[in-house]
Each structure stands twice: as structure tokens, then as C-alpha cells.
Amino acid sequence: MPDRAITELTITRPDDWHLHLRDGAMLRAVLPETTRHFERAIVMPNLVPPVVTAADAAAYRDRIMAARPVGSNFTPLMMLYLTEDTDPDDVEHAHASGIATAVKLYPAGATTNSSSGVRDFDKVRPVLDRMAEIGMPLCVHGEVTDSEIDIFDREAVFIDRVLKPIRKKNPDLRVIMEHVTTEDAVDYVRDNRKNLAATITTHHLIINRNHVLAGGIRPHYYCLPVAKREKHRVALVQAAISGDKRFFLGTDSAPHTDANKLQSCGCAGVFSATNTMSCLAEVFEAAGALPKLEAFASLNGPAFYGLPANTDTITLRKGDPIAYPDHIETGDGPVTLFDPGFPLHWHIET
């Protein structure tokens, strides 16, 4: 039953546990879209070249801080991009000095700018062992890259072939499966109580693969992992609204210019920073779960990362449909905003 009776909701200010801010002109254009509603975000390290060392992360953090809008208290939480050459001592230094919050595992070739990622998972074992020892979380893009595995099966196969062996060898490692898209991933996280959590994106709560492919190809809905069947979207919504502490928001807002999206081989990524909170309010309202939005967007993430929840709040108020822009301008060209396909009535007051 939808929550029609609730028209106003005040929640702890949310955080985004999976965000792409890019760099340079794109960073300057997209950062205010996140800082308007969010207090903190885990910033993905897949720049070109990637953010690999503690020094890279410190320099990138400085560039983000310098790009913050005037008056913003936004805190970027930095992440190191795991390569086969990553030095465990540098990772420990980044963690101990507060420069980096987590490490990101991209299987080589799995997604945008992942060519420096991991091919041989045994080569990164010393880093993973050290992370388990010091309590530093590992975030994973959970898709295998083998060309013979169907793209719709790559997440489920990754769980069996890569994630299970890593977690078996390293049960103390805290792992976050990023942007889960399948019932299989939801079940795997639910069945494994210890040291495992998952982020869910806004768009995967709203679109299934028909939205991408039926009645014409929709490049702005193309992202990785690619949206799956409707039953998987429903499983993601159930996980998000459950209040289960192991599921939390990571928007995976991933800006690409329209020029890079709209071509014969277009980039993967959905840009949703601007309207994410309004979209989520619609999803939770439709599911009769508005009171669970705070756990998903503001409480479960910091709890898993061992950080305090924010002390500030935002208020969501239901009103006339909001006229969000269909794109934002950046120095690199326009970036199209995620279109949920339904009107957004929830205004965000900060």
C-alpha cells in the first residue's frame, strides 16, 4: 500500500556511498549537484589515470575540496583503485592517516576506465590480507569480464567465481558489493551475515532491461552492471525498503557527456545526483515504506563503514511535480539527467 498519508518527512542528511565526480571542468559542474543534498560521498577512483596511491588520493581530495560550492561542508571519502602492483604498506598508510576510507576492486575491463584493474586475483592477496588486518573495507564492481559469459549473468557468475573464494580465504575482510542488480546478489548478501554489505543505485530501483531496450534503445539508461529483468528490480526494492542494515544507497551517479553517450559505442553510466532523493522518495512511497528511507539513505551506510551518522537533517515535502532540468551544462558539454519516467513530487528542503 502506498504511503499517501505521509506528505512530509524529515530524515538525517543522507550520504552517497558510491559516486563518480570525475575531475576538472566535469568535477566543478557535477559536485554542487551532490553537495546540495548529501553530506558525504565515497568518491570512485576510476579517473584516467586512476587514483592508485595514498598520494594520488590526497591530491584528488584537495581538488574536490577546492571545487566545493561556497559554504558547503561536504566531505569526500576517498578510495584507492586496486591494481596488481598496489603496495600493502601504502594502503595501510592511506587508511591510518585518514586519506582513504576504502579500496576499490575493478576486474580489468569490467567497466568505464577499468583497464588497470585486477586480472589475477592471487596477485592482490597481500593487499587484501592487510586490509582485513587493519579493518579497511573492499568495495567491488562485481562482474566477471569473460567474453563467453552473457552480460546479464556476469554479476551472478562473479559471486561464485570470484567473491566466494575471496571471502573464503579472507573471512575477516569487510566487503561491499557495489551497485547490485540481481536477486542473486541480494540473496547472497542476506545469507552471509558477517562482513558483507551492498549498495543499491537509484536507477536500478526504477528501471529494468525493457526500459533500456524495448521500443528503441535508450543510451541514457545504459549503465554497468546493465539493468536486469523486472523480478530483479523488485528484489532490489525489497532489499532497499527492508531496513536491513546491509543495504544502503550508492547512487553510482556517473556523468558522461551526451557526446560520449550518444554514439555507436556509447559510454556506460547514469547521472542521477540532482534528482536522486526525489526519485527515492517516490520509490519508497509507492512501496509503502517512506519511514524506511532514512535507514537506506542515511543510517545503514555509516553504520557499516563504522562512521557516525550525520547530525544535520533534510526535509522531504510532497507538492506539485518538480521541473528538474533534463540536463546540466558542464565545461565538457551537456550531461543528461536520469529520467525516472514518472513525475517527481517530493521537494527537498535543506
Ligand SMILES: NC(=O)N[C@@H](CC(=O)O)C(=O)O
Ligand atoms: N556504472 C557505470 O555504468 N559507469 C561507471 C563505472 C562503474 O561504476 O562501473 C562510470 O564510471 O561511468
Ligand SMILES: [Zn+2]
Ligand atoms: Zn562499477
Ligand SMILES: [Zn+2]
Ligand atoms: Zn560506479
